[in-house]
Amino acid sequence: MTENKRLITFIIPAYNEESNIRRFYSETNKIVSSLNNYICEFVFIDDGSNDSTWQVIKEISDLNSIVKGIRLSRNFGKEMALTAGIIEWTKSSDAVIFMDADLQHPPSIIPSLIQQWELGFQIVTAQRKSIRYSMWREIGSNFFFFMLNRFSKLNIQHKATDFRLLDRKVLEALQTFPERNRFFRGIIDWMGFEKASITFDSPDRINGASTFSFKNLFNLAINSFTSFSLMPLRITGYIGLAVTTISSLLFLYMIIIHLVLGLTIFTKLAYFVVFNTLLFGIVLAALGLIALYIGNIHTEVSGRPLYIVQDRVGFIKNNLL
Ligand code: UDP
Numbered sequence: 597m598t599e600n601k602r603l604i605t606f607i608i609p610a611y612n613e614e615s616n617i618r619r620f621y622s623e624t625n626k627i628v629s630s631l632n633n634y635i636c637e638f639v640f641i642d643d644g645s646n647d648s649t650w651q652v653i654k655e656i657s658d659l660n661s662i663v664k665g666i667r668l669s670r671n672f673g674k675e676m677a678l679t680a681g682i683i684e685w686t687k688s689s690d691a692v693i694f695m696d697a698d699l700q701h702p703p704s705i706i707p708s709l710i711q712q713w714e715l716g717f718q719i720v721t722a723q724r725k726s727i728r729y730s731m732w733r734e735i736g737s738n739f740f741f742f743m744l745n746r747f748s749k750l751n752i753q754h755k756a757t758d759f760r761l762l763d764r765k766v767l768e769a770l771q772t773f774p775e776r777n778r779f780f781r782g783i784i785d786w787m788g789f790e791k792a793s794i795t796f797d798s799p800d801r802i803n804g805a806s807t808f809s810f811k812n813l814f815n816l817a818i819n820s821f822t823s824f825s826l827m828p829l830r831i832t833g834y835i836g837l838a839v840t841t842i843s844s845l846l847f848l849y850m851i852i853i854h855l856v857l858g859l860t861i862f863t864k865l866a867y868f869v870v871f872n873t874l875l876f877g878i879v880l881a882a883l884g885l886i887a888l889y890i891g892n893i894h895t896e897v898s899g900r901p902l903y904i905v906q907d908r909v910g911f912i913k914n915n916l917l
């Protein structure tokens with residue numbers, strides 16, 4: 597009974613992956629075709645590749661009806677490619693699985709992801725066990741997630757990857773996010789839902805090099821940080837307050853020494869420097885205040901939904917009834 601089978605959509609962002617896609621498809625399809633209780637489809641998102649990635653996707657799609665492709669007009673970055681995937685293709689999917697095209701997300705754990713989903717988890721994340729990248733990237737990513745979790749109200753595990761399964765309900769909620777600056781792991785953590793995670797050993801990418809340069813990762817880190825936390829501006833404000841307090845006390849002390857005790861131990865330059873520091877402190881403190889305003893504006897402008905309904909019970913489904 598095909599009608600009862602649930603539909604799982606694989607969304608695969610691909611940027612210059614001409615040498616990986618065929619192998620990705622054949623290896624993943626091997627696993628997927630053994631899942632008899634599901635209908636699976638593949639949606640490749642060509643993220644503005646400048647090699648023959650799109651031709652390869654078209655070829656595979658012509659031969660296999662379960663393969664679809666979307667081509668973005670330019671390189672928008674992985675987060676946007678994933679967004680395009682869920683907006684364009686999931687109207688009828690019961691779940692979506694995000695996977696990288698370079699086989700760093702081993703297809704062999706797909707059945708475990710699905711198993712967790714069947715147990716009732718709406719978000720199933722795959723976490724890598726081993727260290728995968730250079731020492732510097734690992735240190736950088738550890739530091740980034742430490743700071744992000746510390747200063748925003750999120751709790752993202754740094755070894756969590758984008759290899760994950762999302763239930764239909766999560767997808768519906770994601771469609772209501774109008775914000776332009778998307779950091780999937782952040783948004784998904786922010787949303788709540790029932791989560792599970794499984795671990796895997798991450799192999800090296802099969803062909804080509806990782807396209808995430810230091811600059812890309814740095815930008816992603818800054819964007820994610822600023823869209824979830826105003827801490828940097830606030831810290832500036834706190835420093836400003838401290839500078840103001842200390843320098844005004846010092847200034848007061850100097851004036852008392854001069855006026856009350858009649859001593860002239862400080863030079864004019866000293867008064868000038870301390871007074872200047874005081875003004876500088878006030879400016880920094882004012883920046884911190886601006887952070888509070890920006891915080892409010894940001895919440896409004898990003899237009900995130902105020903809450904998300906995970907389930908409903910007792911409602912009449914169709915208003916016409
Ligand atoms: N990717 C993309 N757009 C980009 C960069 C990467 O769609 O601008 C895709 C890429 O094709 C791959 C996945 O995102 O399928 C992960 O990329 P990569 O392997 O370069 O990242 P890493 O494994 O180093 O995190």
Ligand code: MG
Pocket residue numbers: 696698700801806
């Ligand atoms: Mg990779």
